Amino acid sequence: xxxxxxxxxxxxVAGLSASTYAQTMTNMNMSSTAKDNSIQHAVCVINPTQGxxxxxxxxxxxxxxxxxxxxxxxxxxxxxHGIHIHECGDCSAADGSxxxxxxxxxxxxxxxxxxxxxxxxxxxxxxxxxxxxxxMEYVDHSISLEGSxxxxxxSVIIHKNEDDLKTQPTGNAGPRIxxxxxxxxx
Ligand code: CU
Ligand code: ZN
Numbered sequence: 001x002x003x004x005x006x007x008x009x010x011x012x013v014a015g016l017s018a019s020t021y022a023q024t025m026t027n028m029n030m031s032s033t034a035k036d037n038s039i040q041h042a043v044c045v046i047n048p049t050q051g052x053x054x055x056x057x058x059x060x061x062x063x064x065x066x067x068x069x070x071x072x073x074x075x076x077x078x079x080x081h082g083i084h085i086h087e088c089g090d091c092s093a094a095d096g097s098x099x100x101x102x103x104x105x106x107x108x109x110x111x112x113x114x115x116x117x118x119x120x121x122x123x124x125x126x127x128x129x130x131x132x133x134x135x136m137e138y139v140d141h142s143i144s145l146e147g148s149x150x151x152x153x154x155s156v157i158i159h160k161n162e163d164d165l166k167t168q169p170t171g172n173a174g175p176r177i178x179x180x181x182x183x184x185x186x
Contacts, residue, residue, distance in 0.1 A: 026028040038062075043185040044156045046073060050094035054158050056134075059185070060151065066141040068134045069117035069123065073158065073178070076128035082163030082173025083136075085121030085143065089153045089181040096176030097155055102169060105149035112165040113140060120149055122171075123156075125163050155181050
């Protein structure tokens with residue numbers, strides 16, 4: 001009798017192990033498929049908030065060691081303008097306030113894009129020339145297109161004034177003149 005019970009227990013354990021193994025293999029296959037579909041590019045179309053004129057495109061591309069940010073804007077006043085990723089992908093408010101505060105998943109202080117201590121959303125300033133056009137390119141070592149602190153579905157806000165890179169928690173960059181939602185791109 002004891003031997004039969006032992007045999008049943010053995011069969012049960014062997015059966016469970018086999019099904020766990022099969023499940024593990026299935027999960028591994030699924031995760032390798034997901035990796036092939038990992039997000040390589042994101043894009044953000046900037047539109048002006050009420051009473052403003054800035055528009056343009058910001059692209060985010062996965063590169064070795066970070067995310068390459070390329071921004072091209074027009075309709076700006078000449079000079080520097082704060083540019084940040086904000087927490088919410090919501091540009092519906094006339095003044096851009098629906099985008100919330102700077103995207104800050106690590107609970108850090110406001111800073112410059114090259115600082116170790118910075119909000120994930122801190123992209124510093126973009127400078128417009130005399131005709132109101134601005135181009136910016138750099139590799140950001142903090143932001144990510146995947147994982148719990150992904151920037152997908154957040155927003156980019158363009159500010160009227162220069163970000164001083166130190167005033168907490170906003171950089172004192174003034175009103176929000178442009179807004180766009182960051183989405184997945186091909
Ligand atoms: Cu901002
Ligand atoms: Zn900030």
